[in-house]
Amino acid sequence: MLWDNPRLPPWLPSLGGPLLAVVLLLPLRGWLTTTDIAMALLLVVAIIAVRQGSRRASLATVLSVLLFDVLFVEPYYTLHVHNLDYLLTFAVMLAVGLLISRLSGQLRGRLERVRQLLRQLRGMFLLARGLPGHGRPEAMYAFVTQLLTRRLGSPVSIALKPPAAGEALPVFDKQQVVSYLCCASGPYRANRTLLRVAASLLGQALTRARLAGAEQQARLEAELASGRNALLRSLSHDLRTPLASIMGNASMLADPQVRLEEQEYREIAEAIYQQSRVLSSHFDKVMELNRVQRQDAVVAQALMPEEVVSAALRRRGNLFDTVHFDIDIDNKVPIHGDDTLLEIALANMLENAVRHGLPPYRLEGRWHGELYDFILTNGKPVRPAQPRGDGGAGLGLPICRAVADWHQGSFYLTEGDDGRVAVSHLVWPAWRTQP
Numbered sequence: 001m002l003w004d005n006p007r008l009p010p011w012l013p014s015l016g017g018p019l020l021a022v023v024l025l026l027p028l029r030g031w032l033t034t035t036d037i038a039m040a041l042l043l044v045v046a047i048i049a050v051r052q053g054s055r056r057a058s059l060a061t062v063l064s065v066l067l068f069d070v071l072f073v074e075p076y077y078t079l080h081v082h083n084l085d086y087l088l089t090f091a092v093m094l095a096v097g098l099l100i101s102r103l104s105g106q107l108r109g110r111l112e113r114v115r116q117l118l119r120q121l122r123g124m125f126l127l128a129r130g131l132p133g134h135g136r137p138e139a140m141y142a143f144v145t146q147l148l149t150r151r152l153g154s155p156v157s158i159a160l161k162p163p164a165a166g167e168a169l170p171v172f173d174k175q176q177v178v179s180y181l182c183c184a185s186g187p188y189r190a191n192r193t194l195l196r197v198a199a200s201l202l203g204q205a206l207t208r209a210r211l212a213g214a215e216q217q218a219r220l221e222a223e224l225a226s227g228r229n230a231l232l233r234s235l236s237h238d239l240r241t242p243l244a245s246i247m248g249n250a251s252m253l254a255d256p257q258v259r260l261e262e263q264e265y266r267e268i269a270e271a272i273y274q275q276s277r278v279l280s281s282h283f284d285k286v287m288e289l290n291r292v293q294r295q296d297a298v299v300a301q302a303l304m305p306e307e308v309v310s311a312a313l314r315r316r317g318n319l320f321d322t323v324h325f326d327i328d329i330d331n332k333v334p335i336h337g338d339d340t341l342l343e344i345a346l347a348n349m350l351e352n353a354v355r356h357g358l359p360p361y362r363l364e365g366r367w368h369g370e371l372y373d374f375i376l377t378n379g380k381p382v383r384p385a386q387p388r389g390d391g392g393a394g395l396g397l398p399i400c401r402a403v404a405d406w407h408q409g410s411f412y413l414t415e416g417d418d419g420r421v422a423v424s425h426l427v428w429p430a431w432r433t434q435p
Helices: 012-028 034-052 054-072 085-133 137-152 185-190 192-254 262-293 305-315 339-356 396-406
Strands: 157-159 167-173 176-183 301-303 325-329 335-337 358-368 371-379 410-415 421-429
Touching (some): 012 034, 012 054, 034 054, 034 085, 054 085, 085 137, 137 157, 137 176, 137 192, 167 192, 176 192, 185 192, 192 262, 301 339, 305 325, 305 339, 305 358, 335 339, 339 358, 339 371, 339 396, 339 421, 396 410, 396 421
Parallel strands (some): 325 358
Antiparallel strands (some): 167 176, 301 335, 358 371, 371 421, 410 421
16 A cells, blocks of 8 residues: 555655545535535544554644645635634644544554564563473573574574673573673663563573472482492392302311311312302402493494394303303394493393293394394293392392493383293394494
């Protein structure tokens, strides 16, 4: 429309509107009364007031009164008025036009303020909804600056210190200023409420993230303490039993009053040797667990699954010499992880099945999406082992869980449908790359 064309001067509609109305009404001057013409001109003034504001509507009002006097009041084409009653008409027409201009201008200003408030409320809603989805402060800063820059149409940034130019709102976390929300002065004055709420919401989100991190750290420390206590109980039992056996047998050999046959000496010496091997195995596991816990980061290497299984079988020496494993491994593409840690975990999983389970033993390796799963099945004894009095559970399973957790995977035990088969799963994420 005429008043929406940006290439035209802004004052042109306020002058062109009354002129166009006069051009259309002038041929009808003989059929229309002066009241009809005055109402038509006031309608034009009202339209200009709604579309362009009170100032231009006031200009259109004055021009409409002059055109009404010159073209529609006798004598025509002059400002002279022979009937003084028309002076009152001119005054009322001017007053009504100015009143329409003023009221329309006020309404226009209020509507613009309402629109501005709705835009700010929309921005606040987007901030309140989007900030909880970003856990790291860097992600929160990026989200806030991008959203506010888009809403304000002007660059908004986060700084550690207030800039020399422009406006800066402090962002508080734990009653301390951690950053500043910065923007130009013009957008700040127009969107002061939105920017203040954004700084407040950002500070609350930073506080929630910090408290959530502290809570997670406390929970992790509690879990580590619980696991450490369980490990100490298990270790004390695993070391105390062979030590007591060695001490008992050695005391018999050292007692001069005890007379033993040569065969009995050999049996006692063999028992001491076997218990020493048990102690050595426990110490090896303690060293393996210590290696897992002291890892700073996972060294990801490309590994073929069958090579990992072979290395795990060799790691336990002659323990598996008399044990038959039915092995079915998906070896088409490599997996990724720390080779030593995975060998340790798999060796402990196999040893746990051999020491506490029954044949047949079947080991499978399968891809499940981006996860690789070692599945070990073995028979369960008819009478399960009695639980230990001190709550110990051995070191093999904690080692498997530690390795799986370090690879952001999992280790868990299940049973078959009939309850006669034990199933162990060692799962960890792996980047599956096609050869």
